[in-house]
Amino acid sequence: MILMIVRVVSGIPGLDELTSSEDELGLGLGGIPENTITLVYGPPGVGKSIFCHQFAYYGLKQDEPCLYLTTDENLQELQEDKTNFGDDLKKYMESELFYVVDAASDIEEELESSDIYHISSVKNPTDILIKVSQGANSIKQKNPRFRAVIDSITSILESNNEMLIVRVLKTYILRIKEAGGTAVINYTERSADLRTEILIKSMVDNIVKLNGNEIVIEAMRGMGIKNKSYEITEKGIIVE
Amino acid sequence: MNSIESGISGLDEISSSVGSKDGVIQENSATLVYGPPKVGKSILCNQFTYHGLNLDEPCLYLTTDQSMHELQQNMMDFEWFLQNPIEKELLYVIDTLSPLSGEEINTTTTYKVSKINDPTDLMVKVGIGTRFVFKKSNKFRSVLDSLTTPFAFNPEALVIRFLKAYIRRLKEAGATVLVVYTEGVVDEKTEKILKSLMDNVIMMDGEYLTFRSTTGLVGTAEYNITNKGIFLEKGKTL
Numbered sequence: 001m002i003l004m005i006v007r008v009v010s011g012i013p014g015l016d017e018l019t020s021s022e023d024e025l026g027l028g029l030g031g032i033p034e035n036t037i038t039l040v041y042g043p044p045g046v047g048k049s050i051f052c053h054q055f056a057y058y059g060l061k062q063d064e065p066c067l068y069l070t071t072d073e074n075l076q077e078l079q080e081d082k083t084n085f086g087d088d089l090k091k092y093m094e095s096e097l098f099y100v101v102d103a104a105s106d107i108e109e110e111l112e113s114s115d116i117y118h119i120s121s122v123k124n125p126t127d128i129l130i131k132v133s134q135g136a137n138s139i140k141q142k143n144p145r146f147r148a149v150i151d152s153i154t155s156i157l158e159s160n161n162e163m164l165i166v167r168v169l170k171t172y173i174l175r176i177k178e179a180g181g182t183a184v185i186n187y188t189e190r191s192a193d194l195r196t197e198i199l200i201k202s203m204v205d206n207i208v209k210l211n212g213n214e215i216v217i218e219a220m221r222g223m224g225i226k227n228k229s230y231e232i233t234e235k236g237i238i239v240e
Numbered sequence: 241m242n243s244i245e246s247g248i249s250g251l252d253e254i255s256s257s258v259g260s261k262d263g264v265i266q267e268n269s270a271t272l273v274y275g276p277p278k279v280g281k282s283i284l285c286n287q288f289t290y291h292g293l294n295l296d297e298p299c300l301y302l303t304t305d306q307s308m309h310e311l312q313q314n315m316m317d318f319e320w321f322l323q324n325p326i327e328k329e330l331l332y333v334i335d336t337l338s339p340l341s342g343e344e345i346n347t348t349t350t351y352k353v354s355k356i357n358d359p360t361d362l363m364v365k366v367g368i369g370t371r372f373v374f375k376k377s378n379k380f381r382s383v384l385d386s387l388t389t390p391f392a393f394n395p396e397a398l399v400i401r402f403l404k405a406y407i408r409r410l411k412e413a414g415a416t417v418l419v420v421y422t423e424g425v426v427d428e429k430t431e432k433i434l435k436s437l438m439d440n441v442i443m444m445d446g447e448y449l450t451f452r453s454t455t456g457l458v459g460t461a462e463y464n465i466t467n468k469g470i471f472l473e474k475g476k477t478l
Binding site: 005035133163166167170171174175177178194195198199201202203207218219221222224 | 307313317342393465
């Protein structure tokens with residue numbers, strides 16, 4: 001077990017215990033290795049988006065900014081999320097901690113872009129990349145570390161040439177890491193070609209699979225495969 | 241044929257255990273390291289690189305999947321520190337990824353950048369790098385980690401053409417070459433060509449490492465990834 005790895009608290013109750021190191025000294029605290037990229041994947045409806053919300057929300061509560069790319073739920077829908085995450089978003093946007101690239105809104109909608117709210121479209125991955133990069137740049141001016149979320153890459157893959165998205169994703173990953181971010185990317189299993197799926201898995205650092213009953217850490221820096229059952233409650237995902 | 245110390249604990253021992261004088265990786269050969277994502281292919285390469293650097297064997301390292309920054313970080317996880325070899329100009333890095341970050345990059349005598357979607361420019365840089373490293377020592381290593389990202393950014397045939405030129409150039413100069421590839425990201429046909437260009441193949445699947453060397457040696461062993469790198473259990477030849 002490697003002790004040098006700095007980790008961030010995932011925000012998913014029970015998950016960090018699963019990732020803590022088992023050395024005799026008990027020095028290794030669990031969590032997601034800082035400044036890495038985690039792929040959260042699995043079939044539809046198993047809680048992947050909830051995972052993203054919890055990850056972002058935990059950071060925000062610690063005053064860690066979050067760069068959130070949303071493709072399935074627009075900002076308004078995010079705010080209607082039943083957990084506290086939705087209720088608090090407005091507050092975190094006012095304090096400029098929550099930076100949103102919204103690729104789920106119709107262009108006609110009335111919300112206006114601001115410093116921390118940008119409208120884009122899943123059909124325009126180049127524009128998404130530009131806005132996300134600007135976001136990462138602006139966040140890193142003030143913060144050495146932050147969280148980033150893509151919820152989800154699935155819709156972007158569906159609307160574009162998959163290889164183009166692989167290239168965009170590779171660039172995104174590089175920029176987030178250079179800026180000091182720790183990211184979670186949501187992907188629906190088998191929604192892209194097998195080849196694309198392998199490429200995506202090869203680009204990330206950690207792979208977490210949710211299958212509805214079990215959470216499986218298929219790969220994570222400094223540890224082997226681990227799994228545990230989980231359930232989705234009104235407070236989000238809880239790993240037993 | 242002389243073999244070189246791979247630095248992978250247990251790998252060289254497999255061949256010596258059957259009384260073979262040939263190791264798994266012979267000097268001046270090309271080896272493909274392949275397997276699914278996240279099984280330790282890059283770790284194996286880095287271990288191979290670092291072991292060579294400790295023997296004062298220089299290394300020409302093409303990093304096409306990770307930026308130099310990430311490479312150093314990943315090496316540091318295993319306490320493989322590059323500061324000293326960099327100062328001694330033993331490590332020569334060509335980084336095709338960092339330019340994607342859009343940041344300004346400071347190159348040095350032994351740190352160059354190229355573009356991920358421009359194999360012609362990369363080949364020119366490889367030529368210059370090879371001359372530099374060769375002058376340091378005619379016994380040196382060369383690592384390409386990996387073909388995976390180049391395949392995502394270029395037509396497959398172009399990557400294969402680059403790979404042929406790269407291997408020819410490096411072997412001419414006397415290098416021992418390691419090339420990484422993530423299984424399943426190109427056509428079966430391309431994958432076959434890829435393997436045919438190599439002298440040895442090392443396949444890793446997360447549990448077993450299996451190798452076939454040009455000397456006809458075939459072997460397999462279970463492996464573990466520890467904080468010191470990859471460790472092979474007692475393996476056997478097939």
